[in-house]
Amino acid sequence: MSAPPVMRELDITLDRNSPVPLYHQLAQAIEQAISSGVLAPGDRLENELSLTSRLGLSRPTARQAIQELVKKGLLVRKRGVGTQVVRSQFRRDERLSSLNEDLAQAGRRPATRLLEMSVGDLDGDVREAIDAAEVTEREFTRIRRLRLADDVPLAILTNYLPAHLALDEADLQRRGLYACLRALGINLKIAHQRISARLMTEEEAELLDVETPAACLTVDRIAYDDVGQFVEFGRHVYHAAHYSIQSSLVV
Amino acid sequence: MSAPPVMRELDITLDRNSPVPLYHQLAQAIEQAISSGVLAPGDRLENELSLTSRLGLSRPTARQAIQELVKKGLLVRKRGVGTQVVRSQFRRDERLSSLNEDLAQAGRRPATRLLEMSVGDLDGDVREAIDAAEVTEREFTRIRRLRLADDVPLAILTNYLPAHLALDEADLQRRGLYACLRALGINLKIAHQRISARLMTEEEAELLDVETPAACLTVDRIAYDDVGQFVEFGRHVYHAAHYSIQSSLVV
Numbered sequence: 001m002s003a004p005p006v007m008r009e010l011d012i013t014l015d016r017n018s019p020v021p022l023y024h025q026l027a028q029a030i031e032q033a034i035s036s037g038v039l040a041p042g043d044r045l046e047n048e049l050s051l052t053s054r055l056g057l058s059r060p061t062a063r064q065a066i067q068e069l070v071k072k073g074l075l076v077r078k079r080g081v082g083t084q085v086v087r088s089q090f091r092r093d094e095r096l097s098s099l100n101e102d103l104a105q106a107g108r109r110p111a112t113r114l115l116e117m118s119v120g121d122l123d124g125d126v127r128e129a130i131d132a133a134e135v136t137e138r139e140f141t142r143i144r145r146l147r148l149a150d151d152v153p154l155a156i157l158t159n160y161l162p163a164h165l166a167l168d169e170a171d172l173q174r175r176g177l178y179a180c181l182r183a184l185g186i187n188l189k190i191a192h193q194r195i196s197a198r199l200m201t202e203e204e205a206e207l208l209d210v211e212t213p214a215a216c217l218t219v220d221r222i223a224y225d226d227v228g229q230f231v232e233f234g235r236h237v238y239h240a241a242h243y244s245i246q247s248s249l250v251v
Numbered sequence: 252m253s254a255p256p257v258m259r260e261l262d263i264t265l266d267r268n269s270p271v272p273l274y275h276q277l278a279q280a281i282e283q284a285i286s287s288g289v290l291a292p293g294d295r296l297e298n299e300l301s302l303t304s305r306l307g308l309s310r311p312t313a314r315q316a317i318q319e320l321v322k323k324g325l326l327v328r329k330r331g332v333g334t335q336v337v338r339s340q341f342r343r344d345e346r347l348s349s350l351n352e353d354l355a356q357a358g359r360r361p362a363t364r365l366l367e368m369s370v371g372d373l374d375g376d377v378r379e380a381i382d383a384a385e386v387t388e389r390e391f392t393r394i395r396r397l398r399l400a401d402d403v404p405l406a407i408l409t410n411y412l413p414a415h416l417a418l419d420e421a422d423l424q425r426r427g428l429y430a431c432l433r434a435l436g437i438n439l440k441i442a443h444q445r446i447s448a449r450l451m452t453e454e455e456a457e458l459l460d461v462e463t464p465a466a467c468l469t470v471d472r473i474a475y476d477d478v479g480q481f482v483e484f485g486r487h488v489y490h491a492a493h494y495s496i497q498s499s500l501v502v
Contacts, residue, residue, distance in 0.1 A: 011453070037447075038449065038450060038452065040376065040449070042376050043376060089447065091445065094500070095500055096500040096501065096502050124286040125286065128286075187502075188502060189501065189502055191500045192498075192499050193498055193500065194342065194495045194497045195446060195495060195496045195497070195498075196491055196494065196495035196496070197448030197466045197468040197491035198323070198466050199450075199466050200322065201319065201322045202322075213450060215449050215450050215466040216448060216466070217446070217448040217468075218324075240447055240448035241449070243447065244445050244446060244447035245446045246443070246444065246445045246446070247443075247446075248442070248443050248444075249345070249346055249347040249443075249444065250347065250440065250441050251347050251439060251440055251441070
Protein backbone atom coordinates (compact mmCIF):
# COMPACT_ATOMS: atom_id res chain seq x y z
CA MET A 1 0.00 0.00 0.00
CA SER A 2 1.22 3.49 -0.71
CA ALA A 3 2.15 5.87 2.07
CA PRO A 4 -0.09 8.86 2.75
CA PRO A 5 0.33 11.57 0.14
CA VAL A 6 1.76 15.00 0.87
CA MET A 7 0.12 17.29 3.32
CA ARG A 8 0.68 20.92 2.46
CA GLU A 9 0.25 23.87 4.76
CA LEU A 10 -1.62 26.36 2.64
CA ASP A 11 -0.96 30.05 2.85
CA ILE A 12 -4.41 31.15 4.01
CA THR A 13 -5.50 34.60 5.14
CA LEU A 14 -8.92 35.02 6.69
CA ASP A 15 -10.69 38.36 7.00
CA ARG A 16 -12.57 38.46 10.28
CA ASN A 17 -14.25 41.74 9.35
CA SER A 18 -15.73 40.36 6.16
CA PRO A 19 -19.43 39.54 5.95
CA VAL A 20 -18.41 36.26 4.24
CA PRO A 21 -18.58 33.47 6.84
CA LEU A 22 -15.17 32.15 7.90
CA TYR A 23 -15.94 28.58 6.82
CA HIS A 24 -16.72 29.86 3.33
CA GLN A 25 -13.55 31.96 3.22
CA LEU A 26 -11.57 28.87 4.16
CA ALA A 27 -13.36 26.76 1.55
CA GLN A 28 -12.66 29.37 -1.10
CA ALA A 29 -8.98 29.50 -0.18
CA ILE A 30 -8.68 25.71 -0.45
CA GLU A 31 -10.62 25.68 -3.71
CA GLN A 32 -8.34 28.37 -5.10
CA ALA A 33 -5.30 26.29 -4.12
CA ILE A 34 -6.77 23.33 -6.00
CA SER A 35 -7.81 25.21 -9.11
CA SER A 36 -4.50 27.04 -9.31
CA GLY A 37 -2.59 23.79 -8.89
CA VAL A 38 -0.91 24.67 -5.57
CA LEU A 39 -2.74 21.59 -4.29
CA ALA A 40 -2.47 18.84 -6.88
CA PRO A 41 -4.79 15.88 -7.41
CA GLY A 42 -4.01 13.26 -4.80
CA ASP A 43 -2.48 15.79 -2.40
CA ARG A 44 -3.57 15.41 1.17
CA LEU A 45 -5.20 18.35 2.84
CA GLU A 46 -3.92 19.56 6.16
CA ASN A 47 -6.15 18.00 8.79
CA GLU A 48 -8.89 19.77 10.69
CA LEU A 49 -6.97 19.94 13.92
CA SER A 50 -3.95 21.55 12.31
CA LEU A 51 -6.10 23.96 10.32
CA THR A 52 -8.06 25.03 13.35
CA SER A 53 -5.07 25.62 15.62
CA ARG A 54 -3.01 27.30 12.92
CA LEU A 55 -5.77 29.65 11.76
CA GLY A 56 -7.49 30.14 15.09
CA LEU A 57 -10.75 28.58 13.94
CA SER A 58 -13.25 26.40 15.69
CA ARG A 59 -13.38 22.73 14.76
CA PRO A 60 -16.91 22.94 13.29
CA THR A 61 -15.85 25.85 11.07
CA ALA A 62 -12.98 23.89 9.54
CA ARG A 63 -15.21 20.84 9.19
CA GLN A 64 -17.89 22.85 7.42
CA ALA A 65 -15.36 24.24 4.93
CA ILE A 66 -14.03 20.79 4.10
CA GLN A 67 -17.53 19.43 3.88
CA GLU A 68 -18.43 22.12 1.39
CA LEU A 69 -15.59 21.05 -0.89
CA VAL A 70 -16.37 17.37 -0.46
CA LYS A 71 -19.88 18.18 -1.62
CA LYS A 72 -18.52 20.05 -4.60
CA GLY A 73 -16.57 16.95 -5.50
CA LEU A 74 -13.21 18.66 -5.11
CA LEU A 75 -12.09 16.79 -2.02
CA VAL A 76 -12.55 13.21 -1.02
CA ARG A 77 -12.24 11.78 2.46
CA LYS A 78 -10.24 8.61 2.30
CA ARG A 79 -10.16 6.09 5.15
CA GLY A 80 -6.91 6.20 7.09
CA VAL A 81 -5.48 8.86 4.84
CA GLY A 82 -7.46 11.98 5.47
CA THR A 83 -8.87 14.42 3.02
CA GLN A 84 -7.41 14.34 -0.45
CA VAL A 85 -7.80 16.40 -3.56
CA VAL A 86 -9.70 14.31 -6.12
CA ARG A 87 -7.76 13.06 -9.06
CA SER A 88 -9.46 14.51 -12.05
CA GLN A 89 -6.75 15.45 -14.51
CA PHE A 90 -7.39 14.14 -17.95
CA ARG A 91 -4.13 12.46 -18.94
CA ARG A 92 -3.89 12.60 -22.66
CA ASP A 93 -1.41 10.64 -24.71
CA GLU A 94 0.76 12.83 -26.85
CA ARG A 95 -0.12 12.01 -30.43
CA LEU A 96 -1.73 13.59 -33.45
CA SER A 97 -5.27 12.93 -32.36
CA SER A 98 -8.56 14.67 -31.74
CA LEU A 99 -9.26 15.91 -28.21
CA ASN A 100 -12.93 15.18 -28.83
CA GLU A 101 -12.24 11.56 -29.72
CA ASP A 102 -9.63 11.11 -26.99
CA LEU A 103 -12.14 12.31 -24.40
CA ALA A 104 -14.85 10.00 -25.69
CA GLN A 105 -12.42 7.08 -25.69
CA ALA A 106 -11.55 7.81 -22.06
CA GLY A 107 -15.22 7.63 -21.13
CA ARG A 108 -15.59 11.38 -20.75
CA ARG A 109 -18.45 13.23 -22.40
CA PRO A 110 -17.06 15.89 -24.76
CA ALA A 111 -18.99 18.97 -25.81
CA THR A 112 -18.09 22.03 -27.85
CA ARG A 113 -19.21 25.65 -27.74
CA LEU A 114 -18.29 27.55 -30.88
CA LEU A 115 -17.15 30.98 -29.66
CA GLU A 116 -16.15 32.50 -32.97
CA MET A 117 -15.74 31.70 -36.62
CA SER A 118 -14.55 34.44 -38.91
CA VAL A 119 -12.34 35.15 -41.88
CA GLY A 120 -9.80 37.86 -41.34
CA ASP A 121 -6.26 38.99 -40.73
CA LEU A 122 -3.89 37.07 -38.53
CA ASP A 123 -2.54 38.37 -35.25
CA GLY A 124 1.12 39.32 -35.56
CA ASP A 125 2.60 36.38 -33.73
CA VAL A 126 0.33 33.84 -35.44
CA ARG A 127 1.34 35.37 -38.77
CA GLU A 128 4.94 34.89 -37.70
CA ALA A 129 4.49 31.23 -36.77
CA ILE A 130 2.68 30.55 -40.04
CA ASP A 131 5.24 32.45 -42.09
CA ALA A 132 8.05 30.54 -40.39
CA ALA A 133 6.39 27.37 -41.65
CA GLU A 134 6.46 28.81 -45.18
CA VAL A 135 2.71 28.56 -45.60
CA THR A 136 1.68 30.34 -48.80
CA GLU A 137 -1.99 30.63 -47.88
CA ARG A 138 -3.07 34.29 -47.50
CA GLU A 139 -6.62 34.10 -46.14
CA PHE A 140 -7.57 32.20 -43.03
CA THR A 141 -10.67 31.22 -41.13
CA ARG A 142 -10.25 31.66 -37.39
CA ILE A 143 -12.24 29.24 -35.27
CA ARG A 144 -12.42 29.59 -31.51
CA ARG A 145 -14.08 26.85 -29.49
CA LEU A 146 -14.60 26.01 -25.85
CA ARG A 147 -14.23 22.29 -25.25
CA LEU A 148 -15.89 20.73 -22.22
CA ALA A 149 -15.58 17.29 -20.67
CA ASP A 150 -18.52 16.10 -18.59
CA ASP A 151 -19.76 19.70 -18.57
CA VAL A 152 -16.48 21.01 -17.12
CA PRO A 153 -14.63 23.52 -19.34
CA LEU A 154 -11.28 21.99 -20.26
CA ALA A 155 -9.77 23.96 -23.12
CA ILE A 156 -10.04 26.97 -25.39
CA LEU A 157 -9.09 25.89 -28.89
CA THR A 158 -8.19 28.48 -31.51
CA ASN A 159 -7.50 27.24 -35.03
CA TYR A 160 -6.52 28.99 -38.24
CA LEU A 161 -7.37 27.19 -41.47
CA PRO A 162 -7.27 28.12 -45.16
CA ALA A 163 -10.35 30.25 -45.80
CA HIS A 164 -11.40 28.19 -48.81
CA LEU A 165 -12.21 25.13 -46.66
CA ALA A 166 -15.97 24.71 -46.39
CA LEU A 167 -16.31 24.23 -42.64
CA ASP A 168 -19.77 24.16 -41.18
CA GLU A 169 -20.68 25.90 -37.91
CA ALA A 170 -23.23 23.35 -36.80
CA ASP A 171 -20.83 20.54 -37.63
CA LEU A 172 -18.13 22.15 -35.47
CA GLN A 173 -20.46 22.13 -32.47
CA ARG A 174 -21.32 18.49 -33.00
CA ARG A 175 -17.92 16.92 -33.48
CA GLY A 176 -14.22 17.64 -33.40
CA LEU A 177 -12.34 19.66 -36.01
CA TYR A 178 -10.39 16.66 -37.21
CA ALA A 179 -13.62 14.75 -37.87
CA CYS A 180 -14.96 17.77 -39.80
CA LEU A 181 -11.76 17.81 -41.84
CA ARG A 182 -11.97 14.09 -42.56
CA ALA A 183 -15.47 14.69 -43.90
CA LEU A 184 -13.85 17.14 -46.35
CA GLY A 185 -11.42 14.42 -47.40
CA ILE A 186 -8.50 15.88 -45.45
CA ASN A 187 -6.36 13.49 -43.45
CA LEU A 188 -3.76 14.88 -41.08
CA LYS A 189 -0.38 13.25 -41.33
CA ILE A 190 2.22 15.26 -39.43
CA ALA A 191 2.27 18.11 -36.93
CA HIS A 192 4.92 20.14 -35.16
CA GLN A 193 4.00 21.41 -31.78
CA ARG A 194 5.28 23.51 -28.93
CA ILE A 195 4.14 23.12 -25.35
CA SER A 196 4.51 25.76 -22.69
CA ALA A 197 2.51 27.46 -19.95
CA ARG A 198 1.44 30.90 -18.82
CA LEU A 199 -1.13 32.68 -16.66
CA MET A 200 -4.68 32.69 -17.97
CA THR A 201 -6.09 36.04 -19.07
CA GLU A 202 -9.25 37.19 -17.29
CA GLU A 203 -11.32 36.23 -20.30
CA GLU A 204 -9.78 32.75 -20.48
CA ALA A 205 -10.30 32.22 -16.76
CA GLU A 206 -13.93 33.20 -17.14
CA LEU A 207 -14.44 30.77 -20.01
CA LEU A 208 -12.64 28.02 -18.09
CA ASP A 209 -14.62 28.80 -14.96
CA VAL A 210 -11.68 29.40 -12.65
CA GLU A 211 -10.57 32.24 -10.39
CA THR A 212 -7.46 34.17 -11.37
CA PRO A 213 -4.59 33.85 -10.99
CA ALA A 214 -4.62 30.47 -12.69
CA ALA A 215 -2.13 28.65 -14.87
CA CYS A 216 -2.82 27.19 -18.28
CA LEU A 217 -0.90 24.74 -20.41
CA THR A 218 -0.46 26.07 -23.96
CA VAL A 219 0.03 24.08 -27.13
CA ASP A 220 0.82 25.64 -30.51
CA ARG A 221 0.50 23.15 -33.32
CA ILE A 222 0.91 23.33 -37.08
CA ALA A 223 -0.46 20.38 -39.01
CA TYR A 224 -0.10 19.06 -42.56
CA ASP A 225 -2.02 16.49 -44.54
CA ASP A 226 -0.79 13.32 -46.23
CA VAL A 227 0.41 15.21 -49.32
CA GLY A 228 2.37 17.73 -47.26
CA GLN A 229 -0.21 20.53 -47.62
CA PHE A 230 -0.72 22.96 -44.72
CA VAL A 231 -4.03 22.25 -42.96
CA GLU A 232 -4.18 24.22 -39.75
CA PHE A 233 -2.40 26.20 -37.10
CA GLY A 234 -3.80 25.63 -33.63
CA ARG A 235 -3.20 27.67 -30.52
CA HIS A 236 -4.71 25.86 -27.58
CA VAL A 237 -5.09 26.77 -23.94
CA TYR A 238 -5.80 23.98 -21.44
CA HIS A 239 -7.06 24.31 -17.89
CA ALA A 240 -3.86 23.03 -16.24
CA ALA A 241 -5.56 21.68 -13.13
CA HIS A 242 -7.58 19.33 -15.32
CA TYR A 243 -5.19 18.42 -18.09
CA SER A 244 -1.82 16.82 -18.67
CA ILE A 245 0.05 15.34 -21.60
CA GLN A 246 1.80 12.02 -21.25
CA SER A 247 4.34 10.35 -23.46
CA SER A 248 7.10 7.78 -23.53
CA LEU A 249 10.61 8.62 -24.64
CA VAL A 250 13.14 6.10 -25.88
CA VAL A 251 16.80 6.72 -26.56
CA MET B 252 27.59 39.70 -15.21
CA SER B 253 25.21 41.01 -17.84
CA ALA B 254 24.70 44.78 -18.19
CA PRO B 255 21.44 46.29 -16.94
CA PRO B 256 18.84 46.05 -19.68
CA VAL B 257 17.75 49.14 -21.58
CA MET B 258 14.72 51.13 -20.54
CA ARG B 259 13.06 52.73 -23.53
CA GLU B 260 10.48 55.47 -23.60
CA LEU B 261 8.02 54.29 -26.19
CA ASP B 262 6.31 56.67 -28.55
CA ILE B 263 2.73 56.04 -27.52
CA THR B 264 -0.38 57.91 -28.59
CA LEU B 265 -3.64 57.24 -26.80
CA ASP B 266 -7.04 58.14 -28.19
CA ARG B 267 -9.26 59.33 -25.37
CA ASN B 268 -12.29 59.47 -27.65
CA SER B 269 -11.99 55.83 -28.65
CA PRO B 270 -14.38 53.23 -27.22
CA VAL B 271 -11.33 51.00 -26.68
CA PRO B 272 -10.38 51.22 -23.00
CA LEU B 273 -7.14 53.12 -22.35
CA TYR B 274 -5.44 50.16 -20.64
CA HIS B 275 -6.07 48.09 -23.74
CA GLN B 276 -4.78 50.83 -26.05
CA LEU B 277 -1.61 51.00 -23.96
CA ALA B 278 -1.23 47.20 -23.98
CA GLN B 279 -1.66 47.16 -27.75
CA ALA B 280 0.94 49.90 -28.20
CA ILE B 281 3.47 47.98 -26.10
CA GLU B 282 2.64 44.73 -27.89
CA GLN B 283 3.14 46.49 -31.20
CA ALA B 284 6.53 47.78 -29.99
CA ILE B 285 7.52 44.22 -29.11
CA SER B 286 6.33 42.60 -32.32
CA SER B 287 7.94 45.30 -34.46
CA GLY B 288 11.23 44.95 -32.61
CA VAL B 289 11.26 48.46 -31.12
CA LEU B 290 11.39 46.64 -27.79
CA ALA B 291 13.79 43.72 -27.98
CA PRO B 292 13.86 40.58 -25.81
CA GLY B 293 15.46 41.46 -22.49
CA ASP B 294 14.66 45.18 -22.81
CA ARG B 295 13.31 46.79 -19.70
CA LEU B 296 9.94 48.46 -19.91
CA GLU B 297 9.47 52.00 -18.71
CA ASN B 298 8.09 51.76 -15.19
CA GLU B 299 4.49 52.35 -14.22
CA LEU B 300 5.18 55.69 -12.59
CA SER B 301 6.94 57.08 -15.62
CA LEU B 302 4.29 55.71 -18.00
CA THR B 303 1.47 57.19 -15.96
CA SER B 304 2.95 60.67 -15.59
CA ARG B 305 4.16 60.84 -19.17
CA LEU B 306 0.87 59.64 -20.70
CA GLY B 307 -1.45 61.18 -18.15
CA LEU B 308 -2.84 57.81 -17.06
CA SER B 309 -3.90 56.51 -13.69
CA ARG B 310 -1.66 54.00 -11.99
CA PRO B 311 -4.26 51.16 -12.16
CA THR B 312 -4.64 51.73 -15.91
CA ALA B 313 -0.93 51.32 -16.53
CA ARG B 314 -0.82 48.35 -14.20
CA GLN B 315 -3.71 46.64 -15.98
CA ALA B 316 -2.02 47.10 -19.35
CA ILE B 317 1.24 45.60 -18.09
CA GLN B 318 -0.60 42.78 -16.31
CA GLU B 319 -2.39 41.90 -19.55
CA LEU B 320 0.95 41.51 -21.33
CA VAL B 321 2.47 39.54 -18.46
CA LYS B 322 -0.44 37.11 -18.74
CA LYS B 323 0.05 36.85 -22.48
CA GLY B 324 3.64 35.85 -21.81
CA LEU B 325 5.13 38.90 -23.55
CA LEU B 326 6.45 40.65 -20.45
CA VAL B 327 7.95 39.21 -17.30
CA ARG B 328 8.25 40.89 -13.91
CA LYS B 329 11.70 40.28 -12.57
CA ARG B 330 12.53 40.74 -8.93
CA GLY B 331 14.47 43.92 -8.27
CA VAL B 332 14.73 44.79 -11.95
CA GLY B 333 11.24 45.67 -13.09
CA THR B 334 9.30 44.56 -16.12
CA GLN B 335 11.20 43.13 -19.04
CA VAL B 336 10.34 41.87 -22.49
CA VAL B 337 10.68 38.09 -22.33
CA ARG B 338 13.73 36.63 -23.96
CA SER B 339 12.97 34.07 -26.59
CA GLN B 340 11.96 30.83 -24.96
CA PHE B 341 14.44 28.00 -24.86
CA ARG B 342 12.77 25.55 -27.23
CA ARG B 343 13.80 22.11 -26.21
CA ASP B 344 13.20 19.04 -28.32
CA GLU B 345 11.19 16.42 -26.51
CA ARG B 346 13.51 13.48 -26.08
CA LEU B 347 15.25 11.56 -23.34
CA SER B 348 18.16 13.96 -23.04
CA SER B 349 20.03 16.03 -20.51
CA LEU B 350 18.91 19.65 -20.02
CA ASN B 351 22.52 20.54 -19.31
CA GLU B 352 23.71 19.09 -22.59
CA ASP B 353 20.74 20.45 -24.57
CA LEU B 354 21.49 23.95 -23.28
CA ALA B 355 25.18 23.67 -24.14
CA GLN B 356 24.33 22.40 -27.60
CA ALA B 357 22.04 25.40 -28.15
CA GLY B 358 24.91 27.72 -27.33
CA ARG B 359 23.56 28.60 -23.87
CA ARG B 360 25.81 28.47 -20.84
CA PRO B 361 24.33 26.01 -18.30
CA ALA B 362 25.07 26.16 -14.60
CA THR B 363 23.76 24.23 -11.61
CA ARG B 364 23.20 25.15 -7.98
CA LEU B 365 22.74 22.11 -5.78
CA LEU B 366 19.96 23.07 -3.37
CA GLU B 367 19.63 19.80 -1.51
CA MET B 368 20.89 16.25 -1.46
CA SER B 369 19.57 13.93 1.19
CA VAL B 370 18.49 10.38 1.84
CA GLY B 371 15.05 10.07 3.32
CA ASP B 372 11.41 9.26 3.00
CA LEU B 373 9.47 10.08 -0.10
CA ASP B 374 6.70 12.64 -0.22
CA GLY B 375 3.34 10.93 -0.49
CA ASP B 376 2.54 11.68 -4.08
CA VAL B 377 6.06 10.85 -5.24
CA ARG B 378 5.77 7.56 -3.33
CA GLU B 379 2.55 6.95 -5.18
CA ALA B 380 4.02 7.64 -8.61
CA ILE B 381 6.96 5.38 -7.84
CA ASP B 382 4.72 2.64 -6.42
CA ALA B 383 2.52 2.83 -9.51
CA ALA B 384 5.63 2.05 -11.54
CA GLU B 385 6.22 -1.00 -9.35
CA VAL B 386 9.64 0.13 -8.23
CA THR B 387 10.91 -2.15 -5.47
CA GLU B 388 13.58 0.22 -4.20
CA ARG B 389 12.90 1.37 -0.64
CA GLU B 390 15.51 4.06 0.03
CA PHE B 391 15.99 7.09 -2.15
CA THR B 392 18.34 10.01 -2.49
CA ARG B 393 16.53 13.26 -3.14
CA ILE B 394 18.44 15.79 -5.18
CA ARG B 395 17.15 19.29 -5.75
CA ARG B 396 18.96 21.55 -8.17
CA LEU B 397 18.49 24.99 -9.67
CA ARG B 398 19.49 25.01 -13.31
CA LEU B 399 20.51 28.30 -14.93
CA ALA B 400 21.11 29.24 -18.55
CA ASP B 401 23.38 32.25 -19.13
CA ASP B 402 22.94 33.15 -15.45
CA VAL B 403 19.12 33.20 -15.75
CA PRO B 404 17.30 30.65 -13.54
CA LEU B 405 15.41 28.28 -15.81
CA ALA B 406 14.29 25.25 -13.81
CA ILE B 407 14.08 23.61 -10.43
CA LEU B 408 14.91 19.94 -10.86
CA THR B 409 14.02 17.44 -8.15
CA ASN B 410 15.15 13.85 -8.65
CA TYR B 411 14.74 10.69 -6.61
CA LEU B 412 17.30 7.94 -7.14
CA PRO B 413 18.11 4.66 -5.42
CA ALA B 414 20.08 5.56 -2.29
CA HIS B 415 22.85 3.08 -3.08
CA LEU B 416 24.04 5.06 -6.11
CA ALA B 417 27.30 6.82 -5.30
CA LEU B 418 26.48 10.31 -6.54
CA ASP B 419 28.94 13.05 -5.82
CA GLU B 420 27.86 16.57 -4.76
CA ALA B 421 30.71 18.37 -6.50
CA ASP B 422 30.07 16.35 -9.64
CA LEU B 423 26.39 17.35 -9.63
CA GLN B 424 27.33 21.04 -9.61
CA ARG B 425 29.73 20.56 -12.49
CA ARG B 426 27.64 18.57 -14.93
CA GLY B 427 24.18 17.17 -15.52
CA LEU B 428 22.67 14.23 -13.67
CA TYR B 429 22.65 12.03 -16.75
CA ALA B 430 26.40 12.59 -17.24
CA CYS B 431 26.95 11.69 -13.58
CA LEU B 432 24.93 8.52 -14.09
CA ARG B 433 26.86 7.59 -17.23
CA ALA B 434 30.06 7.88 -15.18
CA LEU B 435 28.54 5.23 -12.89
CA GLY B 436 27.92 2.99 -15.90
CA ILE B 437 24.19 3.70 -16.05
CA ASN B 438 22.64 4.42 -19.42
CA LEU B 439 19.06 5.61 -19.62
CA LYS B 440 16.93 3.84 -22.15
CA ILE B 441 13.28 4.69 -21.66
CA ALA B 442 11.20 7.20 -19.72
CA HIS B 443 7.53 7.89 -19.20
CA GLN B 444 6.61 11.49 -18.60
CA ARG B 445 3.71 13.74 -17.83
CA ILE B 446 3.61 17.42 -18.68
CA SER B 447 1.30 19.94 -17.07
CA ALA B 448 1.36 23.42 -15.55
CA ARG B 449 0.48 25.22 -12.34
CA LEU B 450 1.19 28.40 -10.43
CA MET B 451 4.63 28.67 -8.87
CA THR B 452 4.84 28.61 -5.10
CA GLU B 453 6.45 31.64 -3.44
CA GLU B 454 9.62 29.64 -2.86
CA GLU B 455 9.80 28.53 -6.48
CA ALA B 456 9.20 32.07 -7.73
CA GLU B 457 12.01 33.30 -5.52
CA LEU B 458 14.41 30.68 -6.85
CA LEU B 459 13.34 31.41 -10.43
CA ASP B 460 13.64 35.16 -9.84
CA VAL B 461 10.11 36.15 -10.84
CA GLU B 462 7.24 37.99 -9.19
CA THR B 463 4.15 35.97 -8.27
CA PRO B 464 1.69 35.10 -9.64
CA ALA B 465 3.70 33.23 -12.24
CA ALA B 466 3.09 30.03 -14.18
CA CYS B 467 5.43 27.09 -14.42
CA LEU B 468 5.54 24.13 -16.75
CA THR B 469 5.83 20.86 -14.81
CA VAL B 470 7.31 17.58 -15.97
CA ASP B 471 7.17 14.34 -13.99
CA ARG B 472 9.43 11.70 -15.45
CA ILE B 473 10.29 8.14 -14.50
CA ALA B 474 13.32 6.68 -16.23
CA TYR B 475 14.77 3.19 -16.67
CA ASP B 476 18.13 1.92 -17.87
CA ASP B 477 18.96 -0.42 -20.75
CA VAL B 478 18.24 -3.52 -18.65
CA GLY B 479 14.86 -2.23 -17.50
CA GLN B 480 16.04 -1.21 -14.04
CA PHE B 481 14.47 1.86 -12.39
CA VAL B 482 16.96 4.73 -12.37
CA GLU B 483 15.20 7.91 -11.35
CA PHE B 484 11.97 9.76 -10.79
CA GLY B 485 12.19 13.43 -11.70
CA ARG B 486 9.76 16.20 -10.82
CA HIS B 487 10.76 19.30 -12.68
CA VAL B 488 9.46 22.85 -12.62
CA TYR B 489 10.33 25.13 -15.53
CA HIS B 490 10.03 28.91 -15.70
CA ALA B 491 7.30 28.94 -18.35
CA ALA B 492 8.20 32.36 -19.77
CA HIS B 493 11.62 30.96 -20.68
CA TYR B 494 10.95 27.38 -21.62
CA SER B 495 8.95 25.30 -24.07
CA ILE B 496 8.98 21.73 -25.31
CA GLN B 497 8.75 21.01 -29.01
CA SER B 498 8.04 17.80 -30.82
CA SER B 499 6.78 16.36 -34.06
CA LEU B 500 3.83 14.00 -34.20
CA VAL B 501 3.15 11.62 -37.04
CA VAL B 502 0.02 9.57 -37.59
